[in-house]
Amino acid sequence: MNPDLVLSLTTKALEVALMLAAPMLLFGLIAGLVVSIFQAVTQIQEMTLSFIPKILAVVIALVIFFPWMMDTMISFTINLFTNINSYIGK
Known part of the structure; x- marks a missing residue:
């Protein structure tokens, strides 16, 4: 396994992760x-108000x-x- 191959695999893995x-x-x-923006407009400064919408948006x-x-993920794997044969031996 040469350094170019390792760098290529690492780059591709990071690209897929991003x-x-x-x-x-x-x-x-x-x-x-x-x-x-809602908190700034209404002057509601509740810290816990921002967590639930973010969690729901991510879900x-x-x-x-x-x-x-x-x-x-399946296509990358x-x-x-x-x-794998070309990665292992040469």
Whole structure:
């Protein structure tokens, strides 16, 4: 296994991990911004008010994007296992 192959596999793994995390992080960010704007407009400064909408937004994003996430993870794993012979020996 040469260093270029290791770097390539690591880059691809990090890329897949970021792609899988992005929808949930984006939904959480949007929910946090909406709650922050609501708190600024109404002058309600309750710290616990922001947690429930963020959690719900992340759960909704997980439910919506779960099939795509599973497909991405499965295709990455199948690609990894399919090419394992080329990774091990040369």
